[in-house]
Amino acid sequence: MLKVNNINVYYGNIQALKGVSLEVNEGEIVTLIGANGAGKSTLLKTLSGLLRPKQGTIEYLGKNLQKRAAQSIVKDGVIQVPEGRRVFSNMTVEENLDLGAYLRHDRAGIAKDKERVFELFPRLLERRKQSSGTLSGGEQQMLAMGRAIMAKPKLLLLDEPSMGLAPLMVKTIFEIIKEINATGTTILLVEQNANMALSIADRAYVIETGKVVLSGRASELQKSDEIRAAYLGGH
Template structure:
């Protein structure tokens, strides 16, 4: 579904992404893990058209998208839930969700997807008229995910969905990610919590300073001593 080939991205004079290639098959959850500053967010932002690549290609369903505008990429079926949620805090929960569907014209489909979001996140229905800025961190994360789902994405890019959340909420968010995937949404997940990410992903790529240093089956990587040492605090499988 997504094929990134020899991608190079710069921030000014800094070579942030160094010749990265990765693939996401339809129906998979693929995760990018690595320390802060490894380039994970930059990759997602470049896929969704917010950053421009210096060289390399990004193909979505066999169409190259690296020089397309962000809204055209979104119209093709790629939605991103950004790091730090980025909800519109002065707007209500409902208005935030409606914004997620702003490229769509199918009223019946929008209504159905709105019901699906409330089914996934009942808390949002309870807070439907509330200003988004008054929600808790966990509720804001639900709203950010719900808003992205309103675009009915074929590929969902999730950037640090567990950041700053209480452990119980992290569990809930990850269950939802797994559920969305089982219902047919392909997911590319960037996550600081490597243990959780590897537990739900099919494939994983490990980044260090803008390069992929390891990749493979997520369950196998979760058991590898190198990964365990570097990202899981040395406790494989616990």
Template sequence: MLKVDELDVFYGNIQALKGVSLDVRQGEVITLIGANGAGKSTLLKALSGLLKPQRGVIDYLGQSIVGKPAQTIVRDGISHVPEGRRVFANMTVQENLELGAYLRKDKAGIREDMRQVYERFPRLLERRGQLSGTLSGGEQQMLAMGRALMARPKLLLLDEPSMGLAPLLVQTIFQIIEEINRDGTTILLVEQNAHMALSVASRAYVIETGRIALSGTAAELQASEQVKQAYLGGQ
């Protein structure tokens, strides 16, 4: 579904990604783990058209998307849930969700997807008329995910969905990630909580200082001494 080959991304003179290569197959949950500043968010921004790579290949469903505008990439079926949620604080929950479907014209489909989002996130239904800036962190994360789903993505990019959330809410968010995947959406997940990320993923990549350092099945990385010491608290 997605093939990234030898991707280089710079911020000015600083190289954030150095020859990154990975692939995502349809139906998988792939997780990308690594320390702060390793390049995880930079990769997602390059995939969703928010950053232009200086070199390398991004093929999605057999077509290059390098240099395509972000809105075209959304229309092609890639939705990005950014780090920090980035909900529109002065708009209601309902308005945020409607914005997620901005590029769509199928009114009946939009209504059905809205119903499904509210079914998946009942808390959002209770607060649909509330300004998004007044929601809790967990509710904003649900809203950011719901908004992305309103674009009906084939591939969902999730950036740090558990950041700043209480442990019970983290469990809930990861259950929802598994449900979304079971319903047919392929997921590329960036997550600092390596335990949780590896528990839902089929395969994983470890990124260190802009390079892919390790890759394998989730079970292989969970068993790796290097991963245990660096990301799983030595367990």
């Protein structure tokens, strides 16, 4: 579904991604793990069209993405939930969800997807008329994911969904990621909680200082001594 081939991305003179290649097959959850500043978020921003690679190609469903505008990438079903949630805090929960569907014109489909969001996140239903700025961090994360679902993603890019959340809420968010995937949405997940990410992913890539240094089945990487020492607290 997605094929990233040897991309180099710079911020000014600083090279953030160095020859990164990866693949995501339809129906998979693929996770990117790595330390802070390794280039994980840069990769997602590049896939979303917010940054341009200097070299290399990005193919999505057979089409080249590397020179496409961000809005046209969204239209094609590549939807990102950014790090730090970024909900519109002065708008209600429901207005945020409606905004997620702004490129769509299928009213019945939009209504059905909103019902689905409320089924996945009952708490958002309870707070649908509430201003988003008054929600807890976990509820804002639910809203950011719900808003992305309203855009009808084929490929969902999740950037650090567990960041700053209480352990119980992290567990809930990861269960919902599995549910979203089970209904047919392919997911590329960037996550610092490597253990949690590897426990739900099919495959994983490890990024260090802008390079992919390791890749494989998530279950195998979870058992690797090297990965455990570096990212799983040695347990």
